Amino acid sequence: MTKTIAISILGTQLDYAGKRGDRWSKWRPNVSLCSQSDLVIDELYLLHDERSQRLANTTIQDIAEISPETKVHDTLLSFEDPWDFEEVYSKLFDLCDSINFNTEKTDYLFHITTGTHVAQICIFLLTESRHFPGRLVQTSPGRGEEKVVGKHQIIDLDLSRYDQIASRFTQQQSDDESFLKGGIATQNEKFNQLITQIEKVAIRSSAPILLNGPTGAGKTQLARRIYALKKKRDLVSGDLVAVNCATLKGDSAMSALFGHNKGAFTGAQTKRAGFLLSADKGVLFLDEIGELGLDEQAMLLHALETKTFFPVGSDKEVKSDFQLIAGTNKDLNKLVAEGSFREDLLARINLWTYELPGLKDRREDIEPNIEFELQQFARNEGKKVDFNREARERFLAFALSHESTWQGNFRDLNATITRMCTLAESARISLEDVKLETERLNKQWSPIKSSNDDVDLNFYLSKAQISELDNFDKAQLKYVIATCLRHRSMASAGRELFDQSRLKKTKANDSNRLQKYLAKFELTFDQIKGELN
Numbered sequence: 001m002t003k004t005i006a007i008s009i010l011g012t013q014l015d016y017a018g019k020r021g022d023r024w025s026k027w028r029p030n031v032s033l034c035s036q037s038d039l040v041i042d043e044l045y046l047l048h049d050e051r052s053q054r055l056a057n058t059t060i061q062d063i064a065e066i067s068p069e070t071k072v073h074d075t076l077l078s079f080e081d082p083w084d085f086e087e088v089y090s091k092l093f094d095l096c097d098s099i100n101f102n103t104e105k106t107d108y109l110f111h112i113t114t115g116t117h118v119a120q121i122c123i124f125l126l127t128e129s130r131h132f133p134g135r136l137v138q139t140s141p142g143r144g145e146e147k148v149v150g151k152h153q154i155i156d157l158d159l160s161r162y163d164q165i166a167s168r169f170t171q172q173q174s175d176d177e178s179f180l181k182g183g184i185a186t187q188n189e190k191f192n193q194l195i196t197q198i199e200k201v202a203i204r205s206s207a208p209i210l211l212n213g214p215t216g217a218g219k220t221q222l223a224r225r226i227y228a229l230k231k232k233r234d235l236v237s238g239d240l241v242a243v244n245c246a247t248l249k250g251d252s253a254m255s256a257l258f259g260h261n262k263g264a265f266t267g268a269q270t271k272r273a274g275f276l277l278s279a280d281k282g283v284l285f286l287d288e289i290g291e292l293g294l295d296e297q298a299m300l301l302h303a304l305e306t307k308t309f310f311p312v313g314s315d316k317e318v319k320s321d322f323q324l325i326a327g328t329n330k331d332l333n334k335l336v337a338e339g340s341f342r343e344d345l346l347a348r349i350n351l352w353t354y355e356l357p358g359l360k361d362r363r364e365d366i367e368p369n370i371e372f373e374l375q376q377f378a379r380n381e382g383k384k385v386d387f388n389r390e391a392r393e394r395f396l397a398f399a400l401s402h403e404s405t406w407q408g409n410f411r412d413l414n415a416t417i418t419r420m421c422t423l424a425e426s427a428r429i430s431l432e433d434v435k436l437e438t439e440r441l442n443k444q445w446s447p448i449k450s451s452n453d454d455v456d457l458n459f460y461l462s463k464a465q466i467s468e469l470d471n472f473d474k475a476q477l478k479y480v481i482a483t484c485l486r487h488r489s490m491a492s493a494g495r496e497l498f499d500q501s502r503l504k505k506t507k508a509n510d511s512n513r514l515q516k517y518l519a520k521f522e523l524t525f526d527q528i529k530g531e532l533n
Contacts, residue, residue: 003042006137007095008033008111009077009119010048015059023062025148027141029113030059032150034067039137039152041109043071047095049078082116089122096132108134109154128157176203179232180225184372187364194354201352202226203233208304208324208349210332213356216409219327222356223285226325230283238282238322241275245291253296258303260312274311276303279322287327289349290335294342301345324349359406359413366399369410373417385421387429395420395434402459403485403529405445416441446486455481460523477521480514481528490514490525 008030015030017023034041044063048056060072077095079088101108110123110132126132136155141147176199177192186192201209209226211219220242227240248256259274275284286292292300303309304324308317326349335341359366378384387395398404399413406412420429420437455478457466469477480497487493494510495502502508518524 002105002107004040004107004109005043005045006033006041006109006111007045007132008047008113009115010046010052010056010059011114012052012055014114016055017058023058027148027150028059028062029111029139029150031062031066032139032141032148033111033113033137033152034063034070035149036152041067041070043073045073045075047075047077050076079119083118085118085122088116088118089125092119092122092126093131096126101133103133108132109137110134111139112136112155113139124157176229179229180222182221182225182372184365185368186362187368188357188362191357191362191365194356198222198226198352198354199229202229203235205352206235206323207351208326210349210353211325211327211356212353213327213329214358214409215329216411217329217356217358218410219356220285220287221410223283223287223325223327227283227285230323236282236323238280239278240283240285241279241322242285242287243275244287246288248292248296253293254299255312257296258299258309258311259318261314272311276300276309276322277311277318277320280320282322283325284322285325285327288329289326290328290330290332290341294340297342297345301342301348304348359409360404363400366413367396369413370396370399370417373414374421376414377418377421381421383421383427385424385427385429387434388431391429391431391434394431395429395438398434398438401529404441407445412441412444455485457481460528461521465521480517484514484525484528493525 011029015028017026017028030044030046033039034044046056046060056074060074063070063072077091079091081087110127112120112123115123123132124136127134127136136157137152138155139150139152142150177195180195180199180202186195198209201207211222213219223242224240227236230236243257255272255274257275259272259277262271286300299309303320307321308319310316311318332341332346336343336346359369374386408415416437419440420433423436424430424433457474457478460481461469466474483496484490484493487496490511494514495508498508498510498513502510514525518528
């Protein structure tokens with residue numbers, strides 16, 4: 001049969017009833033706990049200090065009278081300062097650690113009615129973390145004839161039991177993830193998984209975060225949203241300080257980051273706080289961190305590890321407690337190998353590293369981002385502009401095709417939508433507007449599309465197909481695909497590919513030759529151009 005064991009702190013005020021016999025007319029929490037008709041306490045660990053021994057003796061005697069089945073363990077537990085959170089938590093933790101809990105045969109309760117507020121908070125934390133593997137119980141006075149006996153309430157901190165509470169947590173997490181994505185209903189699975197983890201890290205950790213990704217992939221916007229989420233949750237009280245390290249060059253870099261004293265160098269007419277101090281209690285976003293000099297890297301590492309640094313020209317340390325978010329479009333491991341980036345700094349900022357994909361790798365997210373950019377234009381310019389139906393279909397077909405490299409990622413998309421909205425007549429983007437814009441982008445991207453290195457075979461072949469190809473075949477196929485992307489027709493692409501051999505034929509059939517070559521890989525020219533699903 002399951003028994004019930006309770007732990008309770010003796011209440012020096014609430015459990016005291018004087019020396020007279022009328023103490024039975026007063027509600028006392030520990031006596032009340034053992035008086036409940038529907039809650040039998042088999043064992044009670046009554047915690048108190050030496051000064052309260054007499055009160056403990058009286059309470060134990062009274063419990064024995066009204067609940068003889070309850071075995072009371074008279075337990076000494078002293079706090080030098082009952083309002084010292086660290087001391088109280090440590091001693092209650094040690095108490096729980098000393099008990100050999102058997103949850104299969106015993107129900108455990110921790111009485112949370114008595115003790116200081118600090119003790120009650122510590123009891124809550126130990127129970128929620130399962131260091132005390134039981135539930136909380138709270139007693140309170142009753143009414144009328146039941147005043148002395150009172151009543152009790154069991155509080156179970158296993159939140160998984162409460163569907164409504166669990167759904168609120170789920171909704172909160174979903175809202176936070178949407179906030180990090182700027183409210184854009186993204187569909188890319190890898191990106192959504194990345195955001196899910198970043199949401200957890202943002203609210204649970206103050207360790208550095210490293211955002212990798214090509215220029216325009218949204219590193220700065222994501223850093224700002226991480227800060228805004230932390231601010232929203234009251235996890236930071238300071239400011240967001242965003243710095244592009246590529247702009248920090250020469251002697252001024254050290255001063256800009258760490259500040260300087262007046263007269264520290266020629267031209268230092270006034271004292272300067274510096275970015276690190278300005279980010280105290282907040283977030284410091286260092287974009288393009290790979291551009292920092294080695295000296296600045298060394299001081300940054302020291303500041304991250306000790307929360308202190310020396311401003312230029314000062315022999316007095318300055319304290320700044322900030323969270324670092326770093327951004328880069330470079331391979332920092334490669335920079336370490338080349339000697340231009342400190343290995344120890346990379347190790348320090350590499351705990352939470354996230355690779356933000358470029359727009360061309362998130363094609364399913366292009367359409368919702370187009371809607372986002374249209375809304376942004378309306379907010380910024382006070383003018384709502386949209387596509388007509390034919391123009392929308394034409395632009396989406398272009399934007400989603402593999403011919404569109406989106407070299408500048410979201411910056412290109414933002415600029416594209418801004419130009420078309422600005423030039424649109426009657427607040428409607430027309431086919432002509434789309435035609436002019438796609439021609440502009442084709443011209444802008446043409447050097448990129450001519451590059452064999454930018455062709456990703458994963459867009460065109462399955463992993464199984466790629467695994468069966470020799471390196472020679474892969475290189476040749478990439479070259480053929482890159483050539484196809486540069487041309488509007490199969491005949492035009494074929495003329496470039498077979499520029500010499502075609503001269504030896506009486507009848508050149510460039511299209512047919514290219515078609516047969518692509519067929520070996522189960523590809524067609526239209527598929528490469530993105531004109532077929």
